[in-house]
Amino acid sequence: MSDAPIPARFYPAGGAAHGHPARLAWQDGTLLVLPEDSPPQRVDIAALQVEARGFNHSQWALQWNDADGNQLLMVDDAHIAPLRDAAPALFAGGHQIRQRTHRRFGAGILFLIALPLLLLAGFFLSIDPLAERVVAHIPSGIERQIGAAVLARTRAEGRMIDSGPAWEAVQIVGKRLARPAESLEFHLVDKPDINAFAAPGGIVVVYAGLIDKSASAEELAGVLAHEIAHVELRHSLKQLVKSAGLRVIVAALLGDYGGLGGWAAQLGELKFSRDAEREADLRGLARLHEAHIDPSGMPRFFETLAKSEAGRMPALFSTHPATTERLDALQKAIAAGNRGPVEPIDVNWSAVRKGLSTSASETAPGRR
């Protein structure tokens, strides 16, 4: 046990504060202390008190009392192994304290790293009610202004169709769907995309491609009812509030990692819209019943859509629930719902589609 002497610092009772360098060795149950500038001492193991001390408990304090008073040895943990092997019981208490400090440090660091993530997760979970509350406080005037801005951008991006049979058909179907107190605007964009969207302030925008794909006015009515439901539920406004809120929170918690904020906001939008689309489907369906329009046009259009989007992204990543999924839900709702009297929509649909293709080519050079 006494092969390599252990370096230590010896603080004799009543000695100088800076202590003296010493060497330690373990011999037959006693600790042999060899200070550099004083005679050697032997300390009985029974008299020794050991505790972990110093920065991060990285040092061991070996103390004993003799005729001169309290004697102290400080040994670095790096050199303590031979002594600990010789008398493990002496070091058990200090070792426990060291372990506890290390564990707490690890847990603390984990906590500090996890805290912002936890806050973020909490925010994610509570964002729906939060956004709803905020939206409830937004006056309709501001909503209208946002809608006007969205419409202006749409106008800047593509030509609008402001007359002709297609435009008229959209107005007629829209009017039938609107309730008396509602002020809704319907716009038609001359673009081949199969798309339609609702903007804050009662604005519904339909793309020409959608009309081209619809086989009847009832199908268009299904899409419009869905979009009007978005307006009614103030979905686009909620989405705006949510993505703005998410961006701010992410930036506040994680610093200015622009990409990360955008990513989180998109994730929020994704989840948001999947739920919102289902809600709008059902609300739209109720509206179709209310307007005495044959609701089967809605699922029929989704069928067309499902055919055209075969081989697209899986449901998880798309903003709309997969059309087949929606289709099933809708058909179930139609089967379960009450069937009131149905009145056909007074629009010559084949003329509308024909007019669309001719009006688009005719008006192309002159407009906007």
Add this chain to the structure above:
Amino acid sequence: MAMDVVDYEIFGNEMQYVEVELDPGEAAIGEAGVMMYMQDGIQMDTIFGDGSQQQGGFFGKLMGAGKRLITGESLFTTVYHNEGSGKRRVAFAAPYPGKIVPVDLSTIGGTLICQKDSFLAAAKGVSLGIAFQKKIGVGLFGGEGFIMQKLDGDGLAFIHAGGTLMEKTLAPGETLRVDTGCVVAFQPSVDFDIQYAGKIKTALFGGEGLFFATLTGPGKIWLQSLPLSRMADRIVMASRAAGGGGKEGGSVLGGIGLGSLLGRDE
């Protein structure tokens, strides 16, 4: 040990620099960006990591550099070799007002824990490491953060801190309460902890914050009288751009302005 023995001389009063004399073949390491001048014959070599000899291979070097990245030091250390035939000198300047203190690591047991950023220069062979403050409370409120620097070896190291540096030897069990942020360096045998200031009134209006740092002996400690952050705060407070009472124009009203009536710090 492969330590180089260096002679040195410290110049200046409050804005100091240290001139290190290197025998032929000797070398010193310096924090990147602190070299002030060097004589002919001294070769500057920038190495990845911290210049200690213990770490072998690329991975060891990467670890050393990673440690420096965490402490906020630059990834590269500069080594100054004397390739000439006679004694040559190189000088390292402190980056802000304060004192440079030489610490002979061999006399204090080979290890010194110090505030990050306080390392200035050392004999080649001194290893620069990091020491995590593992007491969460001390890391949060002790004023030194969770990451401190550890100097290992038995050569000479120069540390630097703001204001006047006080060196004190604490006897076993002797405790000193220190304002947080004033601790510069201590031996590992010193217990670094925090203590609640005790009274709400003192904590709020005493100007010392909620906690004191406590240092318990045995061991040597070094304290700074003016942490850089404190000086920086005062400079910002006094600057005109920050809405402080900067008035170098010396107008008639300047001396008796509202600011001086209210006893604003300047």
